[in-house]
Amino acid sequence: MARGRIRAKLRRSNLYTFACLRPTTQETEGPHQFQGPGYSRMVYCNQPHVHEKKPLRYRSNYISTTKYNIVTFLPKAIFEQFRRVANLYFLLAAILSLTPVAPFSAVSMIAPLAFVVGLSMAKEALEDWRRFMQDMKVNLRKTSVHKGDGVFGYRSWRKLRVGDIVKVEKDKFFPADILLLSSSYEDGICYVETMNLDGETNLKVKRALEATLAFDEDLSFKDFTATIRCEDPNPNLYTFVGNLEYDRQVYPLDPSQILLRDSKLRNTAYVYGVVIFTGHDSKVMQNATKSPSKRSKIEKQMDKIIYILFTLLVLISLISSIGFAIKVKYQLPNWWYLQAPDSQNFYNPLRPELSGTFHLVTALILYGYLIPISLYVSIEVVKVLQALFINKDINMYDEETGTPAQARTSNLNEELGQVDTILSDKTGTLTCNQMDFLKCSIAGTSYGKKASDVEVAAAKQMAMDLEGPDPELANVVTPKNHTTLPWETNGQELRASEIELEAVITSKDETDRKPAIKGFSFEDDHLMDGNWLKEPNTDFILLFFRILSLCHTAIPELNEETGTFTYEAESPDEGAFLVAAREFGFEFCKRTQSSVFVRERYPSFDKPVEREFKVLNLLDFTSKRKRMSVILRDENGHILLLCKGADSIIFDRLSKNGKMFIESTTKHLNEYGEVGLRTLALAYRKLDEAEYTAWNEEFCKAKTSIGGDREGMLERVSDMMERELILVGATAVEDKLQKGVPQCIDKLAQAGLKLWVLTGDKMETAINIGFACSLLRQGMKQICIAANADSLAQDPKKAVKDSISMQIANASQMIKLEKDPHAAFALIIDGKSLTYALEDDMKYQFLNLAVDCASVICCRVSPKQKALVTRLVKEGTGKTTLAIGDGANDVGMIQEADIGVGISGVEGMQAVMASDFSIAQFRFLERLLVIHGHWCYKRIAQMICYFFYKNIAFGLTLFYFEAFTGFSGQSVYDDWYMILFNVVLTSLPVISLGVFEQDVSSEVCLQFPALYQQGPKNLFFDWYRIFGWMGNGLYTSLIIFFLNVIIFYDQAFRAGGQTADMSAVGTTMFTCIIWAVNCQIALTMSHFTWIQHFLVWGSVVTWYVFLFIYGEMSPVFSGNAYKILVEALAPAPIYWSTTLIVTVACNLPYLTHIAFQRCFNPMDHHVIQEIKYYGKDVEDRHMWRRERSKARQKTKIGFTARVDARIRQLKGKLQKKYSTLGGRSTLASS
């Protein structure tokens, strides 16, 4: 940026902050008097070397968010791994397997454990490495630091020390917490964007101390020294206490001089500052809470299953060891061939209790197969792959910002399929925080043809609904061909409006291709290009434009490339007004201390004229006043008061003759409000000289008055002036929703999800957005709970609380008494009331009310309250919650909810860092939940069920066999079979189930959002199903064991006369298990790609291949399995026929079950699968569409509901007319 320009700016920089109009901070206050603990920090400015030694050696600016480092990785990660009960159990088992009590060799215990733990640890290491790389990226950022003698040079962030003087340039992040010394502006102010800290997008002004303003050049720091004494590091973002000692003077410091790490310098060329807090001492890092590790509901339930299995394990171990003890005591002495007792007391008939105890350990190890060791690792692998699919989903990739969706933690995938309530932030999540000037009403005429997003979306929905005639509506509407009943026109009207809306949609599509002007989507030829001069009421239109271009506090900035102005405004809607004024031909181009210059294309559109308006007074906007005014003198010397504000406020202040257009304007305002536009009314007043002078005196008096009541006085004086106004018109600004938000909300509502909006915004804004998102609609009963502070009461706090309690009770009563099934309620509550409503004694009352309402909007809530509300919903309803947000103010909520989703793609990363999933836009939530969530839930649920099934099926055979060996703990299988069972032979098919299974395709998921409800209802992982699978496992184990045992009982098993020994029986049994469980999984799957086929049948083949290779190895390794397949089993027909019958017998009940289920009680996805399978959706489009529209959950929010409500309304009207017509029409309609 050109140096000259900055200087030019500096000259009027005082105006930027409107210092002349706003009370300045208390400069009279003396230095802070503090000492003692908590305020011990000393910073020697420009002397960083002092801070190299204790006690002034503070933490470096290096940040690390990793969990481990190279040294601590092994112990810590191993510790983490063995915190899982199952892993600990396996570790104990592995240790015990080194002792002689182990039923099988040590390696068969240790190898799978090492594999499983190693894999998990590798994953941990990888994740931590990524975190490390991210830290390093931050740590290696460069910043300009004073290196002595007034020379600045770049240094990486991590090498920054306390006391360093840094120079931060425009649009750069502050590397640490810094005390602002001076800026490129003369008065030492700078603008800071704290998006990363609190999510607020408006710029904040920071101001340097007067004393340090002189240091605004590199060279001036040559000999600068000062001392700062301040508070110790703490996480409070908005407080700071400290003193600056400079030049033997002590100056107090307050938060307005502190630039916080991770905030960004905006609109200021550069600032100089002293580093006070570095690295983890900085406020933002102090604020960083460790994100809680979340576990999904399914996983918690799985733990319960594991406990059940543990109980089962202990139980059968006890049975087995008691049985063993009895055998040892009474029978072992007779079994001479065992030569009991042995020297180690394992088989001592004299001490059966001791032997029994030893055996208990053996049994616990042996039956460990009941608990699938590979379960955790398989789930982890599956989840990582599922996360990969989420990350790679091209439909969740945002082209604009270039960010794909990201599953940041993979352990919540299935939770996505069970969400019940979504808690959403507004700004940046639902809206883009961009205002577009869309419509206006001037002198009672509405301008602006373009439809808002909501209208477009609703029109589309309506068009779709009516395309296939709704049977009920058709009854009412269709018989129009043969009669000309009076009410029939209504039907045509409906059609007509539909066509009109269609036209709107198409026009919208066209304009999208034009280069859009940011903040301006107005479209109406009547006003554009100077055409407004041909309109009636030209005076009012002119005034309207003038108000737009004059009544504001913005600063123009010339874009030198294009020659147009852009505006630096306080709020985005103000910016939108200015852009609109510019487009209408009233270009605000310059502001000086006393004047505003506007380049007007008036009276002729082609030749702009620059006009000067002298600003006499500026009456500020506050949330209490809800209006702002300027008083100015135009070129002709007339004094005008231009005012804009909330319609209710303005309407109260109109003069009698100023109400000319009030009726039509109100109508327009309602229309705008209904489609979710943010409205303001504009008015003016002509003042005569005398009146103004009198008033101005009072105003000046009030302004210069000293004392606490200055604000109040100013307000009163302003109020005096803002009366007798004349209404000009109203504006409608669209708080631009993010792309596809209404559609997405609609779909989510159809999927049965509830949406709560938690926003820091004003109630009005929140309600507007509620309308825009169709969370609110006309005819919905709004329950507004607000704290109307009755300051007269003795105990104001109690009074407020009582009043809120009353309001809640009344509202609940109202809902209870409501008879109309279609009645919908909306709860709107502000932050202050929420403070009380969230107190322990009231919160459940509040929650009950909120749950009864179709939509809930909480406005003016603090980040903490967001988190509290989330916790209340989570704990109060016990359902799964999902929080979505984009800013640091959402972090609490994101961490608190069961699932936190961050909006990435915007600059702030805090929310994303804290989140479990990040998506670039709100609309991707639909896909994330309805497709990925649904799939992942089903996959994981089926996978876990199957896992338990297979391990029970396998583990129990060991138990049965043991009972036949005198409970001695002998296993019928070779050690290697058992190692491979979980790790190789059955793990890949189940992983393929967990990764690739799809009950219905993604399109169908979207078309039938109701399918999503299978997740929240937990249809696939309820105890009924879990026990069903366990029972199936039990049955399978019985079949496998007893069929094998009976078939191989005592006779020869092949023509050669040989009888089956243990290894032959064991191998056959194992073959049966492999076949049975793999066929079972094939029956479970409903979606086979080549991968599933490959893995399932590959596993079976692998078993034979393994057996062959194992048998071919030298007997040193293979032992009794030597040549078992080739020599003993394969030539025996009985081996193959046993496999066949066992496999079929094992799967018969399940097959019958699912066949019966499908026959009598098909689930939704079964029917849809069939429809798809037979191509009925193509054949019978009508049916398909009808079902799709029926598949919506009964919902009261979303624009579908809104359309329905509208249709109902219409029908109601028709019905009324219909009934008055009497019998004639009854005939007609039948």
Add this chain to the structure above:
Amino acid sequence: MNSNNTPSSSAGGPGSAAADSTAPPTTRNSKRPKYSRFTQQELPACKPILTPKWVISAFMLVTVIFIPIGVASLFASHDVVEIIDRYETDCIPEDSRKDKIAYIQSSGDKTCNRILNVTKHMKHPIYVYYQLDNYYQNHRRYVKSRSDQQLRDRDSENDTSACKPEDKTANGSTIVPCGLIAWSLFNDSYSFSRNNQNLSVNKHGISWKSDRDHKFGKDVFPKNFQSGGLIGGKHLNESIPLSEQEDLIVWMRTAALPTFRKLYGKIEVDLVAGDVINVTLQNNYNTYSFNGKKKLVLSTTSWLGGKNDFLGIAYLTVGGLCFFLAMVFTIIYLVKPRRLGDPSYLSWNRNPGGH
């Protein structure tokens, strides 16, 4: 490119606009997931669904396959002729039956004569088995008590750690073969005669060839076997290598269940119905301590092995069950068919408003 999400309303200004345009488009697109049917989960897939047709044909298929197999198995089983003779009580003289253990442990001649009647023609080879009951060859202590190295390899003779307590003699010299299994080697012996003509029993080839060739060494000879105070079972001829001691090899293959048969030998002539076979047996093995039965079994085999009705019955049962199920489903299909893909079965149609 111009991001809608720039946080402030500053409309960029030259600085940020420049920053935007300097970002090369390639880096943006690099994050774009590459399209592949795999990552988009759109791989071609077959999605079989269980229509009644499929269910019925699956059950019928099982029926069609299983019934013949069952019938064939039953026939095979019926072709097998089996003579079983339980002798553990009968072979003890009446007067000693009160204390069988004392009898069996006493020295002296325990010869016993048994007569077997052949009721059906038996084609050679006729397999001779001994069957023990209630004998836990699968007990963990028993199964582990062996040394495969020692059996296979002469040099690993001292590898007897697993063999305790039958690893060394009292004076410390290694026992070959060591361990409880070998030590408790079955030592009843049978000889057969028909019409006073000796029926030779072929004891070769009764064990697995792989065992003889690879597990039991040709140069490993029994040593110090059964030389201790406690004699478990059969003595071994120390001049014959282990690979030819087939009784031992068969015995060393531990059985899976407490009731088991082991091959004793083969009679390689046909026996005709009506033949009377005299068996002279030496009743040496102590099963009396644990009330174990002893049986002598003569059996022919079919392609399925020995006599085994169960397999055939199981096949017929499962086949029959599947036939029954197929019928049930057919009836359901005929009586109360559910039109496939009938939307009226969707949950929202079945109980309207029941969400």
